[in-house]
Amino acid sequence: MVAAYRDAFGADARPAVLWSALPQGQSFVAGSQGDVYLFLVEVPDGLEQSKREQVMMTFVERAAEAFGIEVTKPMVSALDTAKVAEYLAGNRNRLRWWRRPGFLLGTLWHAMRTKRRLGYGKIRANL
Amino acid sequence: MPLYNLACARPLEPAQRQAVATAITEAHCSTTGAPAAFVNVVFLDHYPLPAPQVISLLGGVRTGGNRTAAIVEKLRRALHTGVAAALDVPAEAVGLGLIGVPSNWVVEGGEVMPEPGAEAEWLARQHAPDP
Numbered sequence: 001m002v003a004a005y006r007d008a009f010g011a012d013a014r015p016a017v018l019w020s021a022l023p024q025g026q027s028f029v030a031g032s033q034g035d036v037y038l039f040l041v042e043v044p045d046g047l048e049q050s051k052r053e054q055v056m057m058t059f060v061e062r063a064a065e066a067f068g069i070e071v072t073k074p075m076v077s078a079l080d081t082a083k084v085a086e087y088l089a090g091n092r093n094r095l096r097w098w099r100r101p102g103f104l105l106g107t108l109w110h111a112m113r114t115k116r117r118l119g120y121g122k123i124r125a126n127l
Numbered sequence: 128m129p130l131y132n133l134a135c136a137r138p139l140e141p142a143q144r145q146a147v148a149t150a151i152t153e154a155h156c157s158t159t160g161a162p163a164a165f166v167n168v169v170f171l172d173h174y175p176l177p178a179p180q181v182i183s184l185l186g187g188v189r190t191g192g193n194r195t196a197a198i199v200e201k202l203r204r205a206l207h208t209g210v211a212a213a214l215d216v217p218a219e220a221v222g223l224g225l226i227g228v229p230s231n232w233v234v235e236g237g238e239v240m241p242e243p244g245a246e247a248e249w250l251a252r253q254h255a256p257d258p
Contacts, residue, residue: 025141026170028148030163038130038167049231056234071237072253075128075167077187078232087187090224094134094183099175126138126172 004062005041008055018111018121026125037074039063040087045080052078103127128233128240129155129188130167131206134174134222136181143214144170147182150209158202159194162246165235176222183222184210190227193244199225 005015027036039059043052056076063074079087092100111121131151139147148168155166176183184206188199203225211218230240241249 022169025144026172028144028152028168030166031149031152033145033148036167036169038169052232053234053239056239060234060237075130075233075235077128077228077234079228080232083226083228083232086226087185090185090226091132091134094174094176094180094185094222094224096175096177103175125169127174 001039001059001062004055004058007058008051016121018123020123020125022125035073037063037067037069039074039076040084041076041078042081042084043078045082047078047080128165128167128228128230128235129161129186130169131155131184131186133168133170134176134183134185135170135172136174136176138172139170139182139214146213147210150213151184151206154205154209155188155202158205159188159198159243160246161189161243162250165240165246179217179219180222181216181220182210182214184224186223186225187228188225189230189233189240189243191230192242199227 001017002015006013022036025033028034029036041055041059043055056078059076060071060074063069063076064071067074092103095103106127107123110124115121133147151168152163152166155161156163174183186206188194188202203223207218207221207223211221214220230242233240236253238249238252
């Protein structure tokens with residue numbers, strides 16, 4: 001994923017890659033339990049569409065290869081930085097307000113700890 | 128896309144998850160006309176939600192095409208009542224937020240997503256036999 005990002009945005013790009021594994025039984029497609037492979041790629045605001053599509057298709061191919069799945073399985077979103085911020089704020093702001101700082105710190109701590117232990121950062125699906 | 132992310136105060140029973148996923152899929156498809164195959168629902172547990180909420184839905188939905196503000200508002204209401212009914216809880220126990228995403232910012236099925244209302248051609252390509 002880092003290589004795919006650097007292919008698109010240059011060798012100097014330093015993306016942070018975070019993974020989240022959903023326990024079985026917590027994802028549904030078309031109303032039935034099923035596996036979902038979701039990739040959210042943050043891109044610069046206003047990125048031109050041709051570049052955005054190139055990024056998304058590269059991630060689809062790399063994800064399919066990495067997980068041994070059909071290219072039709074991954075859902076890849078290339079969202080502007082502002083849209084990612086809207087998502088993150090939406091997720092954070094639905095928590096009780098006094099739990100938000102702990103949520104942020106806990107998420108960061110877990111990502112750093114897993115990065116050190118496993119070589120890649122993870123965020124918790126379930127708190 | 129859509130992707131509905133449901134934060135739960137406590138883990139739901141499998142049958143409750145199924146009921147909520149079904150309610151969301153039906154609400155989305157009946158209101159927007161989108162095919163069920165597009166609807167993704169994920170559940171996250173142990174979220175400290177503000178009282179009296181027991182579940183909070185954050186949905187990423189496509190914008191543009193035939194999706195007017197009136198349709199989005201109708202969708203919001205259908206989701207709210209559908210999830211509350213599926214869990215047999217009052218409407219105040221369900222939090223809800225929708226975030227619009229341009230359809231061409233998403234790839235699914237190996238292709239850029241179609242605009243809302245223009246799914247037929249996209250689906251026909253998806254189901255066409257390989258040459």
